[in-house]
Amino acid sequence: MSELTVARLTRDIETEGLNTLDGYRGWGGYQALPKALQMEPAEIEKWVSDSGLRGRGGAGFPTGRKWSLMPKGKKPRYLVANFDESEPGTFKDRYLVERNPHLVLEGILIAARAVDADQSFIYVRGEYAEVQELVRRCVDEARAAGLVGENILGSGWSQDVVVHGGAGAYICGEENALLESLNGNRGRPRPKPPYFPAVIGLYDAPTALNNVETLANVPLIIDHGVDWYRQYGTERSSGTRLLCGSGHVNRPGVFEVPQGIPMMSFINDLCGGMLDGQTLKAVQPGGSSSQFLTAAQCEDTNLDAESIQQHGSMAGSGAVIVIGESQCMVEYTARLADFYYRESCGKCTPCREGTFWLSRVVHRIERGGGRDEDIDLMVDVCNNIDGKSLCALGEAAAWPIRSSVQQFEAEYRAHVAAHGCPYKKAGAAAVA
Amino acid sequence: MPLELYDRDATYSILNEEEVARVRELRRRYPGRKSAILPALWILQGRQGILTAEGMREVARALDVPSAAVEAVASFYSMYFFKPHGRYAVEVCTNLSCHLRGSTEILRRFEDRVGCLAGATSEDGAITLLEVECMGACGGAPAVQVNHRFFEGMTAAKVDQLVDDLRADRVDLHRLPTGAEVAERETLVDLANPGANRVPLPARGSAGPVVDLVKSGEVLEGREHPAERGYVQAPSPPTQPPPAPRGEEARA
Numbered sequence: 001m002s003e004l005t006v007a008r009l010t011r012d013i014e015t016e017g018l019n020t021l022d023g024y025r026g027w028g029g030y031q032a033l034p035k036a037l038q039m040e041p042a043e044i045e046k047w048v049s050d051s052g053l054r055g056r057g058g059a060g061f062p063t064g065r066k067w068s069l070m071p072k073g074k075k076p077r078y079l080v081a082n083f084d085e086s087e088p089g090t091f092k093d094r095y096l097v098e099r100n101p102h103l104v105l106e107g108i109l110i111a112a113r114a115v116d117a118d119q120s121f122i123y124v125r126g127e128y129a130e131v132q133e134l135v136r137r138c139v140d141e142a143r144a145a146g147l148v149g150e151n152i153l154g155s156g157w158s159q160d161v162v163v164h165g166g167a168g169a170y171i172c173g174e175e176n177a178l179l180e181s182l183n184g185n186r187g188r189p190r191p192k193p194p195y196f197p198a199v200i201g202l203y204d205a206p207t208a209l210n211n212v213e214t215l216a217n218v219p220l221i222i223d224h225g226v227d228w229y230r231q232y233g234t235e236r237s238s239g240t241r242l243l244c245g246s247g248h249v250n251r252p253g254v255f256e257v258p259q260g261i262p263m264m265s266f267i268n269d270l271c272g273g274m275l276d277g278q279t280l281k282a283v284q285p286g287g288s289s290s291q292f293l294t295a296a297q298c299e300d301t302n303l304d305a306e307s308i309q310q311h312g313s314m315a316g317s318g319a320v321i322v323i324g325e326s327q328c329m330v331e332y333t334a335r336l337a338d339f340y341y342r343e344s345c346g347k348c349t350p351c352r353e354g355t356f357w358l359s360r361v362v363h364r365i366e367r368g369g370g371r372d373e374d375i376d377l378m379v380d381v382c383n384n385i386d387g388k389s390l391c392a393l394g395e396a397a398a399w400p401i402r403s404s405v406q407q408f409e410a411e412y413r414a415h416v417a418a419h420g421c422p423y424k425k426a427g428a429a430a431v432a
Numbered sequence: 433m434p435l436e437l438y439d440r441d442a443t444y445s446i447l448n449e450e451e452v453a454r455v456r457e458l459r460r461r462y463p464g465r466k467s468a469i470l471p472a473l474w475i476l477q478g479r480q481g482i483l484t485a486e487g488m489r490e491v492a493r494a495l496d497v498p499s500a501a502v503e504a505v506a507s508f509y510s511m512y513f514f515k516p517h518g519r520y521a522v523e524v525c526t527n528l529s530c531h532l533r534g535s536t537e538i539l540r541r542f543e544d545r546v547g548c549l550a551g552a553t554s555e556d557g558a559i560t561l562l563e564v565e566c567m568g569a570c571g572g573a574p575a576v577q578v579n580h581r582f583f584e585g586m587t588a589a590k591v592d593q594l595v596d597d598l599r600a601d602r603v604d605l606h607r608l609p610t611g612a613e614v615a616e617r618e619t620l621v622d623l624a625n626p627g628a629n630r631v632p633l634p635a636r637g638s639a640g641p642v643v644d645l646v647k648s649g650e651v652l653e654g655r656e657h658p659a660e661r662g663y664v665q666a667p668s669p670p671t672q673p674p675p676a677p678r679g680e681e682a683r684a
Contacts, residue, residue, distance in 0.1 A: 076463070088527045088566035095571075119463065126511045127567045129580035162461055167470055167509035170565060184466025184501070186508040203464050246529035246570035253571045288528050288566075319570070321528055335531050339565055345508075360642055367652040369644030419646060 004269055006232055006240045009216050010256040013099045019134060021141040024102035030147060032219035036110040037155040044114035044222065051221045051229040052238035057082055057173070057211030058287065058317045059392075060237075060305050063218075067115050069198035070206040077206040079117040080182065080197075081108050081215055083135075084125040084166055084173040087287035088339065089319030092242035093212050095254040098131055100216075101138045105161065107215030109147070110222060112159045115208040119160050122212070123178055126167040136163045170343035174391045175209050177345070188347045189391035213242055232258035237304040241318055245271035248278055248324035260304035267298075267322055278324030282407070286316020288336055289396030291403035292329075312403070328423035329408040330415050333401055334362045340397035351394035354385040358401055365412060368420030375412050378405050446487045446618075447494065451475050455494040465495050469505045473512060481611030482513045484618035503621070510564075516615045517560035518553045519607040520598045522546070523577045526563050529570035538574045538586050539563060545595040557610065558599050579605045 007013070017023035024030065036044055049064025070077060081104065085093040097104055104122075112120045124132040139161050142148040150158045164182060171177045172187040179202050181187035194200045201207020217239060221229050233239045237259040243266065246252045251272030263283065267273065274280060280295040285303065291313040293301060301307055305315040323332065341359040346352045358381055364370045382402035385394040405412060414422050444452055454475055458468035472491045476483060483506050492499035506512050524542055526535045539550060542561055546554045550563040569575035572584025576594075583594060597603045644650040 085568050086566060089529050089570050090566075091568040091570050094568045125568070126509070127564075127577065127580065130582075164467070165471060165474065167473070168511035169509050181470070182467060184462075184464060184469045184497075184505065186504055188508075244570060246573060247532040252529075252573065284528075321532070321570075323532065327532060332528070332531070335526070335528060339527060343565065364642045364645065364652070367642060367644075369642060369646055369650070369652050371645050374645075 004257055004261055004265060005255050006258055007256060008220055008240050009096060009100070009103065009213070009242060010254075013096075018099060019101055019138070021102060021138070021145060024100065027100075028223075029102050029219075030106055032222040033106055033109055033147065034153055036113050036222050037153060037157060039222075041114050041116050044110060047221055047226055048114065048218060050226045051217075052233075052236070053214065053217055053221065053229070054237065054305070055211055056213035056217075056241065056318065058087065058289070060315060063210060063214055066196070066198060066210070067111075067208050069196050070115055070208060071199065074206050076118040076203075077116060078202045078208070079108065079112045079115055079120040080179070080202060080207055080209045081120070081122040081212050082173065082175070082178060082209055083128070083212045084123050084178055085128075085212075085317075086125055086170045086173045087289060087317040087319060089246055089284065089287045089321040090244055090317040091246075092244050092254045092318060094128060094131055095244075096216060096242065097135065097212060101135050102142070103216045103219060104212045105135075105138055105142055105148075107212075107218040108161060109152070109159055110218050111208060111210060111215055112161075113157065114218075115206075117159070117208065119162065121162045121164050121182060121202070123164050123166060123172070123182055125172070126165055129165070132163060132165050139163055169345075170339075171345045171391070171393055174393060176391060178209070179207065186345075188345045189393075191390055234260045234304050234306065236306055237315075241303075243303060244317075244319045245322065246319065247322040248275040248327070249273065249322045250275055257303065260302045260307065263293075263298045263301040263303055263320075266303055266320060271320075271322065274322070274324055276324075276326075278326055280322065281325045281327065282323045282329065284313075284319070284321040284323075284400065286314045287319040288321070288339065289392075289400060290314045290316045291399050292407050294407055314399075326423075328366075328421055329404055329411045330362065330366045331421060331423075333404040334359070334366045336400060336404075337362045337397070340393065344393060344397075348388075348390040348394070350385045351389040351391075351397070354381050354389075354394065355397050357381055358397065362401070365415050366421055368415070368418070370412075370416050372413070372416055374416070375405060375409065378402070442493050444490050444493070446480060446484075446614075447476065447490050448479075451479060452490075452494050455491060459495050466497055466501060468495055469497065469502055470509075473502070473506055477512055479609070480614040480618075481609035482516060482614060483621065484614055485621050486618050487614075488621070506621075513611060514621050516553075516611040517608070518558050519610055520558060520578055520603075520605070521560045521562060521608060522594075522598070523562045523564040523567070524550065525565070525567050525569065525573075525575050525577075527566035529566070530573040530575055533573040535574040537588070538576070538591060541588050541591040542576075542595070545592055556599070557612070559595070578603065579608055581605060 045067050053063045054060045108120050148161050169187045172181045176189040177187045197207040197209045230238045240256050241259050243255050249271035255270045282292045284290050285308050297311045301311050308315045337359040341355040344351045344355045361374050382398040385398040455472045458471050459465045476487045488502045489499045492502045524539045546559050546561050550561050553560045574586045575584045641651045644652050
């Protein structure tokens with residue numbers, strides 16, 4: 001499509017029939033699995049560590065290190081693929097799995113081999129009911145071909161893969177909540193420590209929990225080697241990444257790019273520029289939980305974890321939400337606050353109460369009933385969630401809301417002064 | 433021999449033999465039997481459209497877990513229904529990316545065409561309209577799901593067409609069992625709004641009314657109410673439900 005993109009995970013992704021076993025074999029699939037079965041688990045782990053592969057779900061934790069944290073020899077142990085993609089703005093995992101599900105399945109099998117798992121699970125969010133059917137079909141196909149189940153490819157190694165459907169809860173994307181949900185409990189996060197599911201995870205056993213995009217990279221690393229993998233990306237963020245462009249752009253979609261391309265070329269060249277020729281107002285570079293970057297900051301931001309972090313935000317799930325001048329930031333933040341308020345599980349007080357009050361206060365400002373003190377109040381509430389909640393959901397609410405207030409304080413003040421939204425007309429015109 | 437909390441030979445009035453067998457099979461797939469609660473509840477919902485008290489007890493019986501464990505799980509997630517609903521569940525995403533692309537207008541259009549608020553069922557019992565959070569279709573915003581199939585890039589014209597087609601059963605979709613029949617004889621569990629998130633959506637907009645601190649104590653309403661545009665909130669459950677064909681239980 002463009003010289004900015006690199007097709008690895010997305011090579012020939014629109015090929016018809018790629019989502020079947022034959023199609024995937026024709027694509028070059030299931031070459032890495034026999035190779036991995038010949039390798040020692042520790043060797044696979046070393047390759048993945050050396051490749052510099054980092055988690056693609058949001059936190060960006062090095063995958064090899066995550067696996068190495070699992071206590072050696074402790075049985076049973078499990079592998080869980082996180083396909084509960086529910087961060088607003090993120091749709092890359094669905095895009096990938098809909099089109100190339102066997103790549104993810106092969107990644108799961110190799111990862112299971114690397115961590116010596118007894119059983120593997122794919123947690124699919126409930127809303128992806130149709131994709132879940134596809135994944136089930138793929139696992140059955142692979143089982144019939146001797147790629148899943150007992151004695152895989154005659155190697156003597158066995159692995160069962162279970163497809164587990166969720167039932168609608170944003171918080172189940174958080175690793176501890178996901179494990180609780182898979183355990184058969186309410187999807188509420190566990191108190192930390194222990195900090196890693198690698199120590200105490202599913203059924204209190206050591207568990208490797210990886211995002212499906214992360215796992216899809218594993219067969220490629222085994223197939224092509226570490227040096228090939230590192231050809232793209234930066235020193236700390238190696239390889240390519242699926243980025244989701246959405247919002248006020250002409251061509252929203254999923255693009256596979258080397259990590260570290262400039263934000264502006266992503267918006268202008270890949271996403272086809274701003275919708276209706278608007279000027280850029282702000283960007284959330286890593287899903288709804290990431291802090292806002294202003295248009296000026298976007299000019300010299302690159303889309304890799306370090307560059308985005310230098311500008312005070314995070315690469316998160318790779319969901320770039322582009323906001324044009326027609327959108328009132330207070331209204332946007334009100335919608336954002338509603339989301340976290342509804343999705344907070346209610347287990348810990350800072351998040352349960354904080355998200356409730358943030359939603360109330362920002363709506364009050366948006367509708368013209370706010371006071372000047374409300375602006376400081378919002379920052380104060382955010383500060384009292386940040387670092388004090390049980391899981392990342394609280395912080396995911398506090399970070400963007402605080403950054404919205406700080407970066408766009410003038411808009412909040414204008415709302416207070418005008419007793420209402422001074423931008424309402426412009427916003428309404430743009431979406432009509 | 434594991435402890436059997438319930439009698440193995442217990443009779444089932446809601447789940448049929450094949451479904452009980454599927455639930456028991458699920459129980460064997462997982463190292464811990466509680467893990468099978470979520471998929472077993474999907475089987476139950478596929479069967480009768482909604483989760484009822486007796487239905488959840490049967491799931492508990494088939495899994496040999498306390499029914500409190502089943503209800504605790506059921507009440508946490510937003511995709512289970514506890515009240516009868518239409519044979520089509522139209523879920524409109526109004527989260528950030530869809531919001532930027534005009535989902536507010538799309539939801540309002542649906543409310544106008546279906547003739548009820550988000551969270552309620554149309555008068556003819558065909559369509560339940562729901563406002564939902566991000567469904568992972570941000571590239572095709574504004575997006576909706578009908579019975580878990582995506583419809584992306586919605587426009588006012590597409591909304592009109594879709595609602596007409598749904599009413600006339602012209603869309604190639606499995607129809608949900610509405611739960612209306614079951615509701616007549618089973619005890620309903622009052623856990624949540626039908627399919628709404630755990631925090632029920634207030635009738636007057638996402639955050640509901642807020643207090644105006646400038647003009648002391650005055651209440652600021654949420655978004656415009658369809659009733660103010662001449663729409664009546666449909667009764668729920670529908671009084672004359674259409675025959676509810678068995679769903680394909682595609683997602684069970």
